[in-house]
Amino acid sequence: MNYLRHHLQQILGLSFLFFGMSHAFVVMAQTGPYPNRPIKFIIPFPPGNTPDIMTRLIAPKLQERLGQSIVVENKAGASGIIGMDFVAKSKPDGYTIVASQGGTLVSLPHTNKATTYDPIKDFSPIALSTMNYLVIIGSHTTPFKTFPEMLAWAKANPGKLTVATNGEGGFPHLTFEHLAKAGGISFTHIPYKGSAAIVTDLGGGQVMVGIDGISGPAPHIRSGLIKLLAVTNKTKISTWPNTPTVAESIPNWESNGWFSYSAPAGTPTDIVNKLNAEINRAMKSPEIVEQLGTYGLTVVAESPEFFAQELIKDYNKYGKLVKDIGFTPR
The missing domain is CATH 3.40.190.150 (Bordetella uptake gene, domain 1)
Structure with missing residues (x-):
């Protein structure tokens, strides 16, 4: 009986030892050098x-x-x-x-x-x-072809300029609010979920103007689907040397992201x-x-x-x- 009790204690002791070693191994695996998983x-x-x-x-x-x-x-x-x-x-x-x-x-x-x-x-x-920098992009269906013409049209048609951004209160939206205040225009904001949707609706004429980072619209500007009206950088961009800055129409205005x-x-x-x-x-x-x-x-x-x-x-x-x-x- 004592032999059996002693043998059982040995087995339990080995089991707890194995469990402890296994647990330690798991902990080590979880806290190993970063990163150890995707x-x-x-x-x-x-x-x-x-x-x-x-x-x-x-x-x-x-x-x-x-x-x-x-x-x-x-x-x-x-x-x-x-x-x-x-x-x-x-x-x-x-x-x-x-x-x-x-x-x-x-x-x-x-x-x-x-x-x-x-x-x-x-x-x-x-x-x-x-x-x-951000870009002001436009549909080919608009009654204006340039950024100065856009400002003039918006002043003559208060609130009728539709402007797409990537969301209510986002940086592009806030930037255009600042631009509108400085340029003396008003507009109707159309929020979208992202660049692709903005480009699609600009290309189809569902919205007049958009403001966005250059990365999303760039291929579609090059393809001719949409037009580039202005850049928000203070100086002209080498990639688009013939595109005016907003500051050429609204002095000392700039915005970068x-x-x-x-x-x-x-x-x-x-x-x-x-x-x-x-x-x-x-x-x-x-x-x-x-x-x-x-x-x-x-x-x-x-x-x-x-x-x-x-x-x-x-x-x-x-x-x-x-x-x-x-x-x-x-």
């Missing part, structure tokens, strides 16, 4: 938007360098709020990243009451990656720094710089600290702008 990049807009394009371009390089699959997932809706909120509420472990437009962080929280996240408190800045990567707040600093280094490395590769350049994007590839400073500065800047133009949050 990383998901959330795009809060439909395919074809600038964050979508730039993320899909660098994904193969990130996958090669990090040794894990890079999953790019579009979570569009509510002017970007759905995707941003998803990431803000995700586990801060470095496996869920958002690729966003500057507007979803610096202007949308000031203009859209439905915004559920705090851009300063709910995210860990990883990298401010690229900058670009930026695109970035963020993680949920509380993501460990070493993970943020690793992601910053690899995203910047991918962005700075000559072929990526060239490809992004065709979309009007300039690679800046800055540090998390620089991004955090720019985020706070622009958030405050656009908060003031919203008040100055009299925009009522919706």
Whole structure:
């Protein structure tokens, strides 16, 4: 009997030892060097938007360098709020990243009451990656052919100019509100879910004008489906040397956008720094710089600290702008 009891104790002891070793192995597997499983990049807009394009371009390089699959997932809706909120509420472990437009962080929280996240408190800045200008694009069915003619027509026909943007209270929408105030015109805003839908309706004549980043509309400008009326950059763009700036008609007016990567707040600093280094490395590769350049994007590839400073500065800047133009949050 004592022998059986002793033998049973040995078996139980070995079982607990094996369980303990197995449990330790599982814990080690879960807390091994980052990354040890696929990383998901959330795009809060439909395919074809600038964050979508730039993320899909660098994904193969990130996958090669990090040794894990890079999953790019579009979570569009509510002017970007759905995707941003998803990431803000995700586990801060470095496996869920958002690729966003500057507007979803610096202007949308000031203009859209439905915004559920705090851009300063709910995210860990990883990298401010690229900058670009916006473009004023038009349908070939409009009664005006140039940007100055558009301003003149809009002044003569108050409220009849229809303008498409990628969402209510987004950066392009806010930019056109600022332009309209400076140019002395009024317009009817038509919000869309993304660049592709804007281009489709401009091409079909369902809307008169759109304002967007250059990346989505660029191929359709080249194909002749839509026309390029003006750029928001202060100086002319080498890619479109014959296109006027808004400032030629509205002195001292300019507006540029930026695109970035963020993680949920509380993501460990070493993970943020690793992601910053690899995203910047991918962005700075000559072929990526060239490809992004065709979309009007300039690679800046800055540090998390620089991004955090720019985020706070622009958030405050656009908060003031919203008040100055009299925009009522919706």
